Amino acid sequence: NPLFNSIMISIISLNAVFLAMETDYAIKLVLFSFQLADLIIISIYTTEMLLKFYVDPLNYWRSGYNLFDVIVLLIAYLPYILDKNDTKHYKPWDIITGVQALKILKLISYSRGMRSLITALGQTVKTVIYVLVLLFLLMFIFAILGYGLYGDPETGDSKNWGNLASALFTLFSLVTVDGWTDLQDELDKRGFSASRAFTIVFILLGFFLFFNMSIGVVIMNIQDSTQNYERELKAEKQAALRAKKQAILQRQQEEVNMLMHQQKTSEYKTFSELVEDFKKTLHHSDPMVLEDFCASIPFIDLYLTSLDLQDNTAIPLALLLESLLCQQNENKKEKLVAP
Template sequence: MGAFVDGRRFQRFVIAVIVVNAVALGCETSPALVRSYGGLLDVLDSAALVIFVAELAARLYAHRWEFFRDPWNCFDLVVVGISLLPAAGALSVVRSLRILRVLRLVSMVPSMRRVVTALVRSIPGLLSLTGLLLLMLYVGGVVAINLFRSSGDPRFDGLGSTLLTLFQITTGDGWSDLMRDLMGTQPLAWIFFVVYLLVGTFTMLNLFIAVVCSAMESEVSQQESSDAAVLAEVRALREEVRALRLQPADG
């Protein structure tokens, strides 16, 4: 049973079901398609749910308690479990959560799984950078209020609005228009914006990307090391078998 549920053909079949179910759920957002093919879409949705439940039951039967040691199995179990909740009354919002089944592609496709694993491993570094970014926003907000509050611009009339404005600048959204508006009354306002962009956008945001890329490179190298170890074990076993075959038979 374990070889069957972990086999490539079965995995590909489940992936195909996930894709078909995702398309069907997308079609349900169109009133015209629901009027014409509502019954068929409901059948496809129910059939996909039955297949998912049967697949999880087969994997649980094949792996027993080892099933729960894999975080991806637990993820699949939660996603499918949400779909089994009654979608009526106070839980009617659960019906919209059926689209979460599409996320099972992440656990079924190894390349996607590696990317998500790398993102999870980069969380500590991202949290540190987030704290540094918040500190930079706070310091920049206090400086910006002292510099531009006298201009009468409502975007700098308080700490909250100023922090929101600086966050908008960090994303690169409309900072040049804001800068030129302030330069009408304060010609040297461009100095603050250029320095803040150099530190906040070109440095901080690129550090976020660097942390994620470093985590992905580490994940790929670990995968390659694991594959190399498995290959070395296989080669060693082949050499042992070959040596046993070459030994002369006793008596």
Template sequence: MIDALHRGLVTLRHNKAFEFFVIAVIIVSALEIGAKTYDLSPTSLLITTYLDVFITVFFLIEICIRFITEENKRRFFHSGWNIFDTLVVIISLIPVDDSEMALLARLIRIFRVLRMISIVPELRVLINSLFIALPRLGYVVLLMFIIFYIYAAVGSFLFSDINPVLWGNIAISMLTLFRVMTFEDWTDIQYETMDVYPMSWLFYMTFIFFTAFAFLNMVIGIVVGVMEEEHTREREEARKELEKDQPTLSDLQAQIASLSEQIKQLKN
């Protein structure tokens, strides 16, 4: 009976309808959290309270099913996503009313939306790719900081008398340059300095070229490259798993030989 129950839970875990239902509950959880930011009527508050209890209990059951159906339970918590999901579920069990931990529990309930990442493989690959790309992106960020620092120093020396609010010191100049890089009314800043230095447009054009175009494309290229590597690795792992499940030629030959021997014994 226990084996039958275990097989049933394994089937349920890998059932597509169950996966879609889990995703639907996560979406409902996100909507429920958003609804609580509005002024609700007592009836609506009661509904959201019961809904929150249902979501918490469902997530607890779902994580238990995943743990029970795991073949190697010791390796269950080797996955960072399993640890994250378990912590979110456990902390969600903390009562949110009349408790010193109420604020923490409410904040953790917000992070239940991130469980979508552990459920949807495509999102998981995307996040893993971003984490793997961080070391490579670090050098790009460092180079971008150097460019920011140089241009901020130049801007502070040249334009501080024009507008000390924007160019008063190197820190404020870097904030101004970030505004320029994000194209937030950057032309107003440019025209203001061009009234004094007509050729100052070269300062802004070169800065935008280095940051908004060159470095941004470098970041995108690194992330896309890592994502392609992750997809290739997952396809290779899936291929190996498929080959592992399929019998080899030697296995087939051994089975044929065994069947032939059994047929000879039956004839005799």
């Protein structure tokens, strides 16, 4: 129900506001009702889950969004199960308190646009993983090459290229094009002038090819998902319009049948008189279902206007032709009479 969805969206948004207010220590000192508000919101979430499960208990567990809601609800109950004063639960308590923000993700299940976006991201995972694997192989090759060229502890840049881990981290900075000029300056200071070709080749392959390829794959899938979402909305609007037309046609047929029945049961009224009474109940704003354009009132009005214009044009032409024929006949007579 749209009302139920609106209520749940409002409650989730209110929960987000409470979570944001809890991060301010001054507000927590003034307000002490956060725990009570959290209990009320969790009880509403539990009622929502039970309602959905009651409506469709079999298909409830087939939806990934419902499973996610159950997991979030279980996490929300953990702070009330663990004892925060126990030293064993000190670190888990902090982690569970931070994970409470996952409750805001319940908003995704109530937004078709967000669900469409999540579906598109899920479809891109496989392709993006392949691109990332190729990127990792490229980084692995260049990391070993960079370690051999610039990783010497005496003459090279051992901080950035001294081992495989630091070389991979340096290449990750080059892939994201973040601070690559500083890394190149370090190599230039140590006399590695040919390192510029190494940096340029890796940035061209890593950033402009593989990194942008993964972004392009995501954008293409999101675009396809958006187009499918728009087509679904258009189909739903057309279905709603057809249903509305059918309802109007059915109502009009029922009214006509009622008039026919009144004519049969009436002794003195004719159908035209019944229609005259029916016309009085009509308004200019009443909808009219028309199957073809030629049955619409604007088309008929335009067609009749065109016929009037044709009549106004055809009559003078006929008179002109008649006068020309008469003049031609007179000319023939004069030629015959002439000697």
